[in-house]
Amino acid sequence: MNEGAKNPREGRSLPAWLADVVQSFELHARRLVTADDVQRARPELSRGLARLALAELVRRGWLAPVGVRGTYEFIPGAVAGTYPSSDPWLVLRAELGRRPDAFHVGGMSAAWLRGYAQRRPARHLVVTTPLVNVPQPLRATYRVLRTTPAPAHDRIDNLPVPTAPELVAEVAQLAPRLTLDSARGWLRRLFAEAPVDEVARTLRDRGGATRARAGYFAQVCGAEAHADVIADLGPIGTGPYFTGSRSSGAAFSSRWRVYDTGRVGAP
Secondary structure (H helix, E strand, O other): OOOOOEEOOOOEEOOHHHHHHHHHHHHOOOOEEOHHHHHHHOOOOOHHHHHHHHHHHHHHOOEEEOOOOOOEEEOOOOOOOOOOOOOOOHHHHHHHHHOOOOOEEOHHHHHHHOOOOOOOOOOOEEEEOOOOOOOHHHHHHOEEEEOOOOOOOEEEOOEEEOOHHHHHHHHHHHHHHOOOOOOHHHHHHHHHHOOHHHHHHHHOOOOHHHHHHHHHHHHHOOOHHHHHHHHOOOOOOOOOEEOOOOOOOOOEEOOOOEEOOOOOOOO
């Protein structure tokens, strides 16, 4: 883009120095941008001028705030109008740009992103570990759960997500804090893609409650090979354990010492 290139949002030319910045964003298919990206496009600009460029591009409709300080969504010229995308993960992407390993898409949201769950959760779930500071924009946008361990060694759409075996363990670990009513359908698809030996390896160092719930999920999903290998990992303790709230008014599995208060196995 050069002097005289038209801004479809205002119908007048962008200054050359801003046009170069926009061209760089478009050439590199930037979804989120910061002052660093402005300075990569125009290295001679000071930090203060880079921030002024961001403010001016927001004013002109090329950028939209995402709720994370200093980070903006770039709206390409091909978009008809100054409308931000419908990407539900923009705030998470912005935080991951600062701390790539601090958070991941978890639970039912990971199941939806991976294609196991057919329905998108009403509010997406993000998982992190207990010592990570969770900024207010992330808390306002997503439901954030803390747990440990919290591995997520796969990526989908450039977002960190648990692998299938890691997701089995995570859902079992977080089950009392999740909404798993009638989740058997997508859990069955999850077990079908999670190799038995990898599930066992992922669960080996988890506590008895997590292994018990994972074994129960495998059993109600008809994944008997998974259930058997989980049982072989060692004693699970006396329990009782719960797939939802702590209550005895639910189906009980004597093998796993689990009350299905979360109605995972409900038809």
